[in-house]
Amino acid sequence: MSVVKINVLTVPAEMRETLEKRFAARAGVVSSEDGFEWFELLRPTGGTDQYFVYTRWRSEEDFERWVNSKAFTQGHAQHAAGGPAARHSELWSFEVLQSEGPRARASTT
Numbered sequence: 001m002s003v004v005k006i007n008v009l010t011v012p013a014e015m016r017e018t019l020e021k022r023f024a025a026r027a028g029v030v031s032s033e034d035g036f037e038w039f040e041l042l043r044p045t046g047g048t049d050q051y052f053v054y055t056r057w058r059s060e061e062d063f064e065r066w067v068n069s070k071a072f073t074q075g076h077a078q079h080a081a082g083g084p085a086a087r088h089s090e091l092w093s094f095e096v097l098q099s100e101g102p103r104a105r106a107s108t109t
């Protein structure tokens, strides 16, 4: 069963640009990790101040391995060097009980 790990970052308005620039220049090494399934950076649009760093993994063990890997350190180099852009961070954990993408549409041609 896949697991979803969301790092919830509370970002003050004046730090949003810094945070987004860091992610724009991120290492991109997470996607080469064994068991990695998905990543999304979600920017809040409803007047809230929490960005979601959404990741999905094949298993809890795969996620734990990445968190303790060199790839994780490498993926957080700017954060490590430049100090926090977020005021607070919190890890939310889930199991994927159901998931669905778009239905394949019948071709009209």
Ligand code: HEM
Binding pocket: 005, 006, 007, 009, 019, 022, 023, 025, 026, 027, 028, 029, 030, 031, 039, 053, 054, 055, 071, 074, 075, 076, 077, 078, 079, 080, 084, 085, 086, 089, 091
């Ligand atoms: C103190 C906690 C954390 C903070 C403040 C933080 C912040 C950041 C920042 C600013 C970046 C942009 C890249 C860089 O800094 O070089 C980044 C990258 C990333 N973060 Fe975090 N992070 C934290 C922990 C976590 C955790 C627990 C996860 C697990 C879901 C996570 C998932 C990611 C991913 C997937 C990337 C992209 C890495 C890559 O491209 O290889 N982060 N994070």
